[in-house]
Amino acid sequence: MQNLPPRVKKVWFLSTMVQLLILIIIAGGYVWLTNNVSWAPKWGLSVIGFIIVVIIGFELALIPYRYRFHQFAVNETEVEIKNGFFFRSHVSIPIARVQNVDINQGPLLRTQKLFEVDIATGGSTHSIDGLNRNDADRVKERVMQLALEAKNAQ
Incomplete structure (x- = not known):
């Protein structure tokens, strides 16, 4: 993670x-x-x-x-997002369900030159907030590449 x-x-x-x-x-x-x-x-x-x-x-x-409790990981089968201190959540997004990946930057993130990566599936959108530009681009490219490979394999 x-x-x-x-x-x-x-x-x-x-x-x-x-x-x-x-x-x-x-x-x-x-x-x-x-x-x-x-x-x-x-x-x-x-x-x-x-x-x-x-x-x-x-x-x-x-x-x-x-x-301390905000973490994420991208692997061949899923994207994992963990967050929360009192109310913890651990979301696993199957790569095959990913439909779109966007990079956004609101005014508060812009002050620190950080970005948000939104991963959209058929039913919802999950966000990884606060990534550097290079990390955000890398996550987007990796997830999109894995999603295309998973769709081609089906």
């Missing part, structure tokens, strides 16, 4: 900061609500603040563990 590049931790950190920004905007909306309507309780902001601290603290604390 192969680990993701360490730079993916920065992407996860940035993602948590975006979540924090959204939660702060929600808290700001609640402050506006308490100032403009009489039925909104003032103590609600304390509850929202506590929830924000717990969620963001939990997300930040789990980044090293999340990194």
Whole structure:
């Protein structure tokens, strides 16, 4: 099994900061609500603040563990993707079922020059997030080559 590049931790950190920004905007909306309507309780902001601290603290604390449990492997018969710390998942995608492989890059991945490889089958799409450009190209080419060979063998 192969680990993701360490730079993916920065992407996860940035993602948590975006979540924090959204939660702060929600808290700001609640402050506006308490100032403009009489039925909104003032103590609600304390509850929202506590929830924000717990969620963001939990997300930040789990980044090293999340990194440790994200792995993938490509072999002749399947693509394996393992992830999750509390709720672990181990997905095995048979090579013969692969229909398409795409490489994508969102704004947070772009900040670290990382890419996401999406492997599509008939029923679903599975992602390997946070690969270097060379690794993403290599995974895509390898999976597509193996999928073509498997389809030709049938």
